[in-house]
Amino acid sequence: MTAPDPSQQPYRFPIAARYAGMASSPLKDIFALAAREDVVSFAGGIPDPELFAVEDVTACYDWVLQHQGHRALQYGVSEGELELREQAARRLSRDLPTDASQIRVTSGSQEGLFVIAQAMLEPGDVVLVESPTYLAAVQAFGVHGARMIGVDTDDDGVIAEALEEAIRTHHPRMVYLIPTFQNPTGRTMPRARREAVAEVLRRTGVPLIEDDPYGALSFSGTSWAPIASLPGMGERTILLNSMSKLMSPGVRIGWMRAEGPILDTLAVAKAAISMQSSVVDQLTVARYLETADLDTHIARVSGVYRERRDAMARTLTPVLPDGAHVTHPEGGMFLWAALGEGFDAQEMLADAVDSGVAYLPGWSFFADHADRSTMRLSFVTHSPTVIEDAIGRLGEVIAAHPRR
Structure with missing residues (x-):
C-alpha cells in the first residue's frame, strides 16, 4: 500500500492540547x-x-490626541499609565483605600483573569468557583491547566460552610467569586454573607480573586462594598474592575487592585501577554473619569x-x-x-x-x-x-x- 503523500493533504497546524x-x-x-x-x-x-455617552467619549479622545497625541500613540508601560491608575485608585478608595501603585491596567477584566492565571496557576491546581460561575473565567483558568470545582450557592451567593468544606477537601490555589450582580445568576451577596466568606478565607489563608464588573449598575441606588474592603482582606484579594459595562466595551480597559509582591508578578505576566494595554485608550478613559459625570x-x-x-x-x-x-x-x-x-x-x-x-x-x-x-x-x-x-x-x- 502506498503511503499518503503529505503534500497532497490539507495542511493542519499542530494544536496545543489545552485547545484541542x-x-x-x-x-x-x-x-x-x-x-x-x-x-x-x-x-x-x-x-x-x-x-x-458618545459625545463625552469623543471629546475625551479629541482632547487626548490634541494635547497628548505623541505620547498616546507611543508604547507605554505594563503597569498602566499613571493618570488612569490614579483615577482607578480614586474610585476604589470610596470603599477601599487604594493608591496608584496598587493598580495594574488590563485590556478589560477578561485579560485580567488571564494575567492572574498566568501569574498564579500551575497545571493541576484547583480553583474554587461559584456554581454556576462566569464561563470565560472557567476557560481562562482551564487553559492554564487548572481544575475548577464548583461550590454550592443559594440566592445569597456562595455558601460559606460549603466553601470551607471545599477548601478543606481540595486545598485550592485560589477562590474566584463575583459577589455583586453575579454573572450568570444576577445574585448579590449581602454583607453578612460577605463577612462569613471573608472569615473563612482569612482563617484558611486562601487568596481571593474578586471580580466586580457590574457592581456600579445598581437599580436601587444601594451599593455593596467589595469583600476586599473587609478587615484583613485587602492584602489577600486581587480585585478586578472594568469600564466595559460603564463606559464602552469597545474601549477594552479594566484594572486589577492588589497589594504586595504579587503586583510585580502581575506586571511581568501582563508584559508577556500583551506588553501593555492601548495607551490612547488608557489616557482617554483617564480623561473621561476626570471630566465626565460618570455617576x-x-x-x-x-x-x-x-x-x-x-x-x-x-x-x-x-x-x-x-x-x-x-x-x-x-x-x-x-x-x-x-x-x-x-x-x-x-x-x-x-x-x-x-x-x-x-x-x-x-x-x-x-x-x-x-x-x-x-x-x-x-x-x-x-x-x-x-x-x-x-x-x-x-x-x-x-x-x-x-x-x-
Whole structure:
C-alpha cells in the first residue's frame, strides 16, 4: 500500500492540547447570535449602544490626541499609565483605600483573569468557583491547566460552610467569586454573607480573586462594598474592575487592585501577554473619569436597565413551568432561570432561535455537575416592548418541550 503523500493533504497546524476540540466557544457563539438581525438575542451581556455617552467619549479622545497625541500613540508601560491608575485608585478608595501603585491596567477584566492565571496557576491546581460561575473565567483558568470545582450557592451567593468544606477537601490555589450582580445568576451577596466568606478565607489563608464588573449598575441606588474592603482582606484579594459595562466595551480597559509582591508578578505576566494595554485608550478613559459625570451616566443607564429587568421578569415568570425558579437581580445585566428537572435548555435552543429568540444555555457556566435545565438571559440590550414580544415566543418554545 502506498503511503499518503503529505503534500497532497490539507495542511493542519499542530494544536496545543489545552485547545484541542475548541474550534468554537460559548463566548464566540454569543456574539454570533447577537449579530443576527432575525434573532432577538438575550444571550450576551451586550450594552445597548444607544446608551453610550458618545459625545463625552469623543471629546475625551479629541482632547487626548490634541494635547497628548505623541505620547498616546507611543508604547507605554505594563503597569498602566499613571493618570488612569490614579483615577482607578480614586474610585476604589470610596470603599477601599487604594493608591496608584496598587493598580495594574488590563485590556478589560477578561485579560485580567488571564494575567492572574498566568501569574498564579500551575497545571493541576484547583480553583474554587461559584456554581454556576462566569464561563470565560472557567476557560481562562482551564487553559492554564487548572481544575475548577464548583461550590454550592443559594440566592445569597456562595455558601460559606460549603466553601470551607471545599477548601478543606481540595486545598485550592485560589477562590474566584463575583459577589455583586453575579454573572450568570444576577445574585448579590449581602454583607453578612460577605463577612462569613471573608472569615473563612482569612482563617484558611486562601487568596481571593474578586471580580466586580457590574457592581456600579445598581437599580436601587444601594451599593455593596467589595469583600476586599473587609478587615484583613485587602492584602489577600486581587480585585478586578472594568469600564466595559460603564463606559464602552469597545474601549477594552479594566484594572486589577492588589497589594504586595504579587503586583510585580502581575506586571511581568501582563508584559508577556500583551506588553501593555492601548495607551490612547488608557489616557482617554483617564480623561473621561476626570471630566465626565460618570455617576450620573451610570444612574441613567441603571434606570433604563431596571425597566428592562422588570419587563423580562413579569413576562418570563408566567410562561415558565411549575416549580421553575427565576432570580430577581437588584442590578447588573442578567436573569437566571432554572426550569427544573426534566428540561434541557440546550435542546430547546435551536427551536428558540428558529422562533427568533436566543438565550445562553446554563450548562456552560458550571465547572462541574451542570444543571441543564438552566438558561441565562440578558435584559440590557433591548427595549421592554421587544423583550415582552420575544419572551412570549420563548414561552411557546418552552411549552412545546414538556417535562421528560
